[in-house]
Amino acid sequence: MRAGLLKKTGMTVAALIIFAAVVSNLFRSLTPLAEHYKQQVETYLTQFIGQPVTIQSLKTGWYWFLPVLKFEQLTIQNKQSIIELGQLYVGINLFNSLRYRTIKPGLLYLKKAHLSLRKKANVWSMDGLKIDPDSSLTALLLALSQQGRLMVRDFSVDLYLEQQKKIPIRNINASMLNQRGHYKVKASAYLAQQKRTRLRALADFYFDSDQNKITQGRLYLSTQKVFLPQWNILFSPEIGIGNGEGSLKLWLDIKQNHFSAAQAELSLKSLSWNYKKYHSFIPDFYANMHWTPDRQGWIFSADKIRLQLEKTVWPENQISIRHHTAEQSYRIFSKVVLLKSLGTQLAFLQGKDIKALLAMRPDGLLESFHATIEQGQLKSILTRFDNISWQSRDRIPAVSHLSGALQWSPQAGRLALDSKNTYIQIPHYPLQIFTLINSVLEWKKAGDGFNILIKQIALIQPDVTLKIQGALEQVSRDSLGTIQLHLDFFAKNVEQWLLYLPKQHMKKQLVDWLQQNIRKISAASGNIKIQGKAADFPFDNQTGAFSIVSHLTGGRLTITPQWQPIKDIEGFIRVNNRDFEMDIVQGDAQGMPIRQMNLNIKDIGKGKETLLLHSIIHSNANKMLHFILASPIQEKLRLLKMMSIKGLLALDLNLEIPLYPENDTNLIQGSLLLNDNLIKLNYPKYVVTIDDINGSLNFNESGIYSGSLKGTSFQRPLDIQIQTNALSNTLYDIKGSLLIAELKDQLKWPALSLLEGIVPFHAVLKTTSVPGKSSLTIDSALEGLAINVPHPLGKKGNEKALFHIEANTRPEAAYQIEAQYNNKLRGLFVFTQDNRKEISFQSGQIYLGNHAPETKLTKGLGIAGVLDEYHYEEWEPILGLNSDQNASSTSSPVTSFDFSWNKLSLFQQSLDKLSVKGILLPSGEWSLLVKQKKIVADLIYNVGRHTINGFIHYLHLDKIKLNGNNTIRPQLQPKEIPDLNLRIDDLKVDDVLIGNVTIKSHSKDSQWTTDYCLIETPAYKIQLDGQWTAKNDIHQTRMQIKMHIDNLAKSLQQWHINPVVDANRGELFFNGGWNDALYNFSLAKINGALSLQLYDGRITHLNKETEEKLGLGKLLSILSLQTIPRRLKLDFSDLSKDGYSFDVFKGNFSLAKGIMSTKDSYIDGPVAYASMTGDLDILRQFYNLNLNISPHITASLPVVATLAGGPIAGVAAWVASKIINQGMQKITAYSYTISGPWSDPVIHQFNMIKTMIRK
Template structure:
């Protein structure tokens, strides 16, 4: 048998066996298909066991078409505790037996799925799964390579699938999102395959994801297929799904707009090329701290296979818009990646360093670098960055520019720096150099970041064996102009406490303007020492060294560390105790060993005191000690003590030292800082002072010498010593013994008065007095007792206050500052009491001569002075107290009330009457109430008013003020020699403006008024205007001006107008003889005279007088006072002419009017034109002058009269009635002739008392 026959037989045999097997399989499948529903429950159990979920299958059917078996599944539901896991309405699967045999893998010719819903629930983080204990029937494999991807894609392309209504439901913690795929189709034939599908989010009908793929079989069919795929994603509708899938990720998608397109290409069954295009107008990514908004994102990327390796590129363009994010790319714009098996490497261009920290959890960076970036919060710019995995190690390298980092676990932070970083797994190293304003911050050691002018060094870190090690070496810096160098080491982790080691060398540290504590590691010194060093320690450190070894654990105390510090200080400042004056200009050394501090002071100053050979120590237990020698002036020592918080030394600020003195002594202080009340202080000095001044009293002392010490302990301080000196012109000695100060001395009266601000010249107080006293100091205040006999002191005052130098008159004074009470008494003459603390304020009372046995306090604050003398003469008191009143320097006095009452007010020896005066201060003014027989009324003074002074009197008695007129003395009978004109007085310039109102004036039983006047003072003079007075039926008004006329003289000008009825009524009110009666009066007078208003003199006055009287008569009055009406008293003048008219002998001379004008100059009164007197029977005219200085007349008198009809002529010339009788006979004889005479002219000249009257002419 040939070989071909044998081969043929075996081939047919194998074919028969194959067909037999196929027939058996088909028969078995058909038999099983008939029993498919019986397999439903076993299948439910298998699925329930595999998924650990409640499983229910509605129906299960099987069938065979030819050799192709098929299986149909209906209403499959998996759930857990009523929560759905998987739902399938219908699934039908047909296996292509021949195709499967050819491919060697299962190939479906028809697979249909309808109503498939998969439910996933959010777990921890971004993981989605079924709730426990249910398990998904598939798990994602962490291992992935290209060959596996190619295999799965090849298997998928051999299938034929038609899926309808597929849903994926994501149940999140807060919301639920559903992704729907209405149709998924995989179809084709032997020449080509086609895949398409689309999906969208429920509620958003626009397409979210759309996929189309074409597959062409290769030479070996689908084993070496070629394919192309295109997928398009709409990002806006996909954002909600991404947010749900991200879960609790720190980085979340907040908003997305645009679309992404993906192209893929397979060649000979292997993925060859992938390309990506993104166009995203807006993308917002956020986390808990901030949000990052990216706009106008355009990205193009490509992935290419390179044998067993691959290369990828990505070009990204986007702009960031995030609050607090500097301008610049938030991510690298160019990425290049390369992979080879399990190793890969990525390189980027420059980007902002914060972006690396923000995206570190999303990028496959070395774990050590990720942990470091998350803590350091880096800032700056990455010039270039490369990272990846090689040979099983994570590697990263980068060049950094202007980078700054925060402190990390007690390791220093700072920046900006330029640095080169290298990291390998859990170790790395940074080489840096400072740029710009570099800072360096040791968080536990230094209170503030160190501002460095320059910095360089190397910092490395490692994570190994559970320990973190950070070290710095070759550290150099320029810190505020000082040179700083050193290194540090930090070890953390492994469950034990960390350790920090630091060693620094310092040179040329200038800590004068910046406190020294800002140069020192204050975090290593403990609370008490740290507070002490932070009190303001400063200076210039020429050199210094610091070595520190400090454990780092919670609650670590200063006793657990080792510390060595040594500083050489110049021009230093050492505040050794809070609230105490610091030591300045310190030269010395400061050392600190294990928290024991010692400062050796060669020389220092404090408040002007010089300290030498001093020493300041502070033990670890907080015991502070300060001691040293002190020298300087008294003002320095007092200023030093007054600046301390010690109580009871406030009064030291009241002392001044006009001339430099000298003191020497020693200061010793001890204090536990934990118990400030345990302070112990001793200051012992010897004083030698040329002068001292007590400011509150303005008291000067000189030649003050003696020992003085201040000791403080147990919360109490005391002064001890004995001081001698000179004060108020006499010696004084003070003995100080704790709370008691005793003193005694002598004082000169002139110096005592000068001390009170009063010049002693001209005062009635002379001599000197001795005094002694004691001062007791208590917690509440001080009590003072002062005694003096006033022996040696003379008082030249009016009785009863006068005292000779030999006489003794005890004076005592007691004062209690706690109660504010003061009492004093001058034996028999004066009693004073004062209290500072009352409901109304400070109050006092001073009584002179007499005081009540049980006085009551006044109802208003201030000092009230009461005096009740029986007789009071103000003149001697004014003379005695004038220098005191005029003295300058009187300080502010309390509100003063003066109450004076006397039954007899004396003036030039005359008792004017009783007077009661009470001056009291009120709101914004002083008020004076007057009473008694002299005057009734009140006055007020308001300094803030435009017219401060106002006087309002109800009555004023002029009889008491003006002397009674002497009978027989006429006004013009004596003209005194005028005094020299006085200059304008200063008081006239300073007199406050005011007004005077007097309702009623009394004079010799007559009352007139009211009187009103206002005045205004200026530098030019004093003006009274308007001035008004009512006299009977007349109203007088006018003004008076007193003004300066050069430096040595003055001038008074006046204007007076009288208007009204009867002039005689005014004469009656003035208690003058009534020489005239008339119906209407108008008189205008203007006068001016040199000097003051009271220096009025007719002989020196100038002015004018205008008179207009109507309907009256001149009365015959032969009295000296009648001459007051001068030449207008024509009745008297006619009598001098010896004219006697029978119809006027009793009534006087009647007139209808009197009019005339006269001027006054150089003592001469001269008429301006004749003075006309017109009457019913006779008319007169008078023209001439009167020499007031020489008392002589020179007038022409014209008389118009019809003698025969009206007036019998009794006399024509001077002489006896005999002449008158002769003329009467002549009248009878020559009556016809005389009747024709109508006007007779006379000349009147000569002395006032006996003028010569001559007949000149007759008409």
């Protein structure tokens, strides 16, 4: 049975195949018939289209199971262009046609065609085809909807947008399947751009051909990796895409020929675009978007939004927009908004308000942002915000880290802030950081303005806590309306908030005083109340109330910059409308306690603000004095600067200080009360004490105008009366006397040791308001005062000597002082005062003697005088009294001096008719001229460098005793000796010519050193190197002397010494010193080493007395003539008187404690060799020497023989001397001791000693 079934099935299939083949062959056999109708078809299509249509060939065939008519190369022409279609297949659905007995389209196949579509004025047209767009589109849709299947292959289209922008679409392939009105479409293509863009589309829909609409369907479009700059043609020239890539997936739902929903996925990468001059860059964007219409309009939403703008990565976001068409409104929602990032992308917006907002560079995060826009107007905002910030603009302060919530509408609103670490920067003011801001404000439209309810404002930072409650009514753009505010505050470092004073409503001088003089308020607490219309503030007409009540601690107040600050203030501040008042209950003014002080300023803001201060102070006197002297009247009370007061003082002080620019005169009224106080007048080097002083001093801004003081000074009564007359002249009348003994104890001046007794005086000081009219006079007869100084300035105690000082001020800001002492000493001095009130010496003259000084003064101080007699030894103790002060002086006003002494005694020298003149050169050096018969010198003294340079024509000194007891003052130190650079052409000491001297030296703090010292004469040269050090009162002097002798005899003659010794040349070396100052030289102190060498000399001119005591020269001559036996008896009478010649004399000596010792001194000559050991006591002039003489036995024999017998005899004598020399192995030496004084030495000879000759 199964086999039969297979057989029947096979037969059926075979029959169908045969039938199909028959039908196919039958349809193909119709091709000649189709060719026959080709022209009729062309005519029909031409008439239908309205343009010539040609067909290259027309055939019949099959396309799968559908019979088709094949049109090859179908062409549609017009005058401008041609449309060519490569292939057109029109198929018939054979089965449906048989079924419904009418021809049913089965296939429309189009292949290889190029179309150009152009858009002009929002109307599309196709090149080569003249059709009505609306009717053609309808006809086309109907024709296509009838096809069972539609296939498009290898199509291309050029879309020409306006302004010749072209979009080339290539390789269009599409297919459509129609299943009884259910259509399925699939299509693909690419855009032939620089980078290809591939397009893909899918559709599934139902189309009602009767109603010509899609009843239901879906459409899907996608494209990937779209190179976005290629789409610039779709935008206006102002917009340009520079870079970027995108992908799009789009789903569309269609109902009744309308889009019922849309969903899309859009992805963008590295999008860079420009709008005009604005640039934007979006590195990454992704969104899943949905759009649906509703009855009122449509809803757009997007989620999973991933966005990066520039460098800012947004958190995942959601947005929605609901549009109400009838109301023309938009309701906008965004889950998050990053203001700064968004603002950079909106810079191109042109609105004035938008630009102003963007200029403030808003930043921060908006969360759950809702906004409503109706008819182009913003109607509401509801959002939370976090870390909001913006920059300042105009009067709007800069803010950062602000968080809270906002509900706004044109009629009402609510703002709630809950922020931490919020920064607020008001333009031109310091940055403020609030650790917490918590507030709730509500407002509501009321008439032409708004009513604002301040439920709570709390501002907290480390230095301040503010709590505000109240309301503002009828607030408008131009007015704050009516204010009802209550503010409680607690603040630290309150002075920083004074910067926020309303400067525009206050005088600058008042603002400066408040900001600069209130230096510190450590803490303050209180409240501020305002009630009334803002326009009436500060409520002068009692239409409202403004008050501040505060308690402060740790304040620091400066009344004016000239007053010392008051610190550690505790007090109370009250402000009532325009009046300010401050009560200080505790304070400290430089250690002076303040317990009662009141300050007030009336009518602040009216332009005549004046600070009134009243205080009563009881305090320590010195602290009180310091407070007064640090006030604006310190220049008027200069005398107080020299005072220190012990005890308690009372001060009643009133001040009136204008705080407006038209008046800068400070008024002062005060009284200082003294009760058994002690006053010390402090001068630079001494202190004057006034005991048990009682009285009062009344002063104002001009100074002390009255007073009466009584006390004791130096155990003597003192009376001071002060009075200002009608001419504003103030007289200080001072009467008293000074006890010198007390003065010595108090002042410790060395010069006071020269005075004894009591000095009565009367002084009158007059001060005036007229410049140049003040004066001071002091008069005393000095009766009772002894001045113990040498003539001519000394006096006895019972003698009268008028002493007068008069000091006057001059109109040209100068002071003149005249002084006179008993017609023996006069002076005139002028001082000037500069713009800084500093007084400096200008000119003056001092004259010693009974002559008035010159009245025509030159700049600087001149000193002149003629003295009959001046003994430095008498004045030296007196001058030495102030040596310390003089040594410390670094400058002097003296510019010239001219002294003459008829007789002057100085440093063991007596100088008559001595003249010394000095002039201060512009370089600051002194030119000195010294003239006297013993000295003429031109010197330059540099004070700053302490150097003397110059030339001394001659210097003849009297004999100087070198016994260590010179008259130079023992206080002389190395640093006191100037650096010397001197040339002395003729130096004599006691008529002994020393020679020409050149010396250079320098001094340091504890050392004086010669750099170069040379003494020259034709007979000798002496080079000297010396050093004197003084440390810790220990002095040491070292000397190195090198003397080169060219002519010893001439040198001795120059020194007034009989030239008993002569030498062709010689050297003397000394290296040693003494443990004392340079000027305290003596033979007893010197120690060191002395070396003397003389060559080729002769000892001559020995007198008889010397020969009898020490006839060494004669003895040696005898030995040279080999007459030793006869000479042993010291008989020298037959010898010549020419003396003793020697080849060399060398002596090495050590000096210590005035004794010169030697161990190896000798003299060697042609006749004998003599050595010397022992000591020479140069202090007592005693000998203690041992002298050994060894004669040269044959030394003179050849010479004598030659002189007697001629050269032959001389040769014979020379041979004989050699024989004798070889034959004698021993000679006789003589030994002596020399002791006793130099004037009468004792010479003792020992026995002859035989010794070996050592050559």
